[in-house]
Amino acid sequence: MEKSDVEELRSGVLCAAVLERAGFAVDRKESTKRAVKFRRDDEIIIVIHDGKGWFDPLSDAKGDVFRLVEHLEGVPFVAALDHVADLIGFVPSQPIWTKVPSRNRPDLSIPERWQSRLKPWRGSMTWRYLRDERRLAETVIGAAIGQDRLREGPRGSMWA
Structure with missing residues (x-):
């Protein structure tokens, strides 16, 4: 297999696809947009770099999609290539990140x-x-309070 083919596989398959096929599920409570936490029983894998990289917080294991297959399946690189090739076109069900709407406050003037x-x-x-x-x-x-020169700001800050 040519190096360009390996790079194409690496860019075409996300780590989330491997994890989902292996029975891992997203832990939405402990995930962020940049670091998605996957769990399977006691195992934890965190996917980073827009799905292209991963690491195991319980060990020193980390790497790309091929290293992930090697880590999970205990297979050599050549077998990992075949496993990843089988996942071309598989789209993992990614978590939908929604922005929490801020409180709607009317625009107030500075004196208000x-x-x-x-x-x-x-x-x-x-x-x-x-x-x-x-x-x-x-x-x-x-004296500053009496002259209306001080106010309590948000979250413990001070306005003067």
Whole structure:
């Protein structure tokens, strides 16, 4: 077999096809778009590089589609070539990755966004940051709040 034929097989068969034929199933909960986790009983294989590569997190095994067949079937490279050739045209049922829709929030002007945020209070994350990390006196923090110069930002951030 010519090297170009081997490369054609390598590019024509995804690791997911080999795994699906071998009885592995996608673990959607622990997969991402770039790293799809397949399970079969206690075995785990993670497919990467858009389906062209894989690795076994429980061992040092990794490689391309041919190495995957060798790993799973315990066969030499020549037998792996035949196995992969049999999978040309087989399309694995890939997980459908959908983007979670963001919350629909109306577009607010900057003053409206400022007013929608809470003023810091004694013990809030902003208050503690300014007092403990930035070492500002509580009177200074209180004066900034009194002049409407501070707000609690999202996820513990501070607006000033």
